[in-house]
Amino acid sequence: MPTRQIYNLKSKKSIISGGASGIGRAICETFGSLGADVAIFDVKPEEAQKTAEGVKVHGVNALSLLVDITDEAKVKKGVETVLEKFGKVDILVNNAGWDRIVPFMETDLNFWEKIIKINYLGPVICTKAVLEVMINRGGGRIINISSDAGRVGSSGEAVYSGTKGGIIAFTKSIARETARYGITVNCISPGPTKTPLLDDMMKEERGKKILEAIERSIPLRRFAQPEDIAYAVAFFAMDGSRYITGQVLSVSGGLSMSG
Numbered sequence: 232m233p234t235r236q237i238y239n240l241k242s243k244k245s246i247i248s249g250g251a252s253g254i255g256r257a258i259c260e261t262f263g264s265l266g267a268d269v270a271i272f273d274v275k276p277e278e279a280q281k282t283a284e285g286v287k288v289h290g291v292n293a294l295s296l297l298v299d300i301t302d303e304a305k306v307k308k309g310v311e312t313v314l315e316k317f318g319k320v321d322i323l324v325n326n327a328g329w330d331r332i333v334p335f336m337e338t339d340l341n342f343w344e345k346i347i348k349i350n351y352l353g354p355v356i357c358t359k360a361v362l363e364v365m366i367n368r369g370g371g372r373i374i375n376i377s378s379d380a381g382r383v384g385s386s387g388e389a390v391y392s393g394t395k396g397g398i399i400a401f402t403k404s405i406a407r408e409t410a411r412y413g414i415t416v417n418c419i420s421p422g423p424t425k426t427p428l429l430d431d432m433m434k435e436e437r438g439k440k441i442l443e444a445i446e447r448s449i450p451l452r453r454f455a456q457p458e459d460i461a462y463a464v465a466f467f468a469m470d471g472s473r474y475i476t477g478q479v480l481s482v483s484g485g486l487s488m489s490g
């Protein structure tokens with residue numbers, strides 16, 4: 232296959248959760264620029280609409296859908312709408328997430344439930360809904376956004392780190408179960424990335440101190456920009472990565488390296 236056909240997303244139909252902001256918005260824009268139609272699942276409709284407008288500039292279709300990924304009925308309805316509008320789903324990016332930096336002993340059940348629902352249960356729900364379509368078609372790409380917190384741990388993010396480690400194990404297990412249908416499932420594991428989520432965490436003195444110390448120890452000497460993460464996600468979505476499944480790629484400026 233010529234390189235120009237492998238390294239683009241022309242005529243691919245994608246669903247991206249959390250596309251209203253940060254990394255999700257950059258993924259939507261990158262996918263659009265590479266030729267993919269993009270459907271956004273998010274709980275911030277106005278911001279998601281802004282992303283959709285930015286994606287359409289590339290001459291592709293973009294849909295903004297009000298879908299809370301923790302609500303199975305809403306996710307199923309969202310996938311049905313994408314099928315009606317786009318005809319198929321080739322790619323799912325489980326990107327939506329939420330976190331705050333708080334020492335574990337100061338957190339409680341309400342906080343844990345919120346973190347687990349958005350960061351773990353949401354991707355599980357979206358994966359099931361989309362796999363029903365992908366298995367019937369015999370192909371597809373799922374890319375999960377984990378975090379280096381899930382690979383190496385992170386102070387003040389104990390339960391979040393647990394969900395992100397869980398997403399890595401979930402990725403590998405689903406990759407094993409669905410390879411026979413021509414579906415690949417991989418993980419991108421960002422390090423700290425300049426997004427509204429990171430800005431919110433830096434508003435608190437404790438979070439600011441931890442993150443500033445982390446930034447100083449990044450070999451490439453800066454936090455990631457959202458598009459740094461998006462380019463890696465796009466690679467896992469392209470035909471050129473068809474023989475890669477169950478893998479985790481850290482995009483962290485070298486902050487964490489494993490042999």
Ligand SMILES: NC(=O)c1ccc[n+]([C@@H]2O[C@H](COP(=O)([O-])OP(=O)(O)OC[C@H]3O[C@@H](n4cnc5c(N)ncnc54)[C@H](O)[C@@H]3O)[C@@H](O)[C@H]2O)c1
Nearest residue numbers: 249251252253254273274299300327328378423424426428
């Ligand atoms: N920013 C970082 O430093 C960093 C580092 C590692 C991993 N990550 C991961 O990257 C992903 C994106 O983070 P970001 O920094 O762009 O965050 P962000 O807050 O800028 O964007 C997250 C988006 O997810 C949406 N969202 C939240 N809950 C939702 C729900 N229940 N249903 C649908 N949409 C929902 C939000 O509305 C928002 O648009 C997350 O999974 C996050 O854990 C971020």
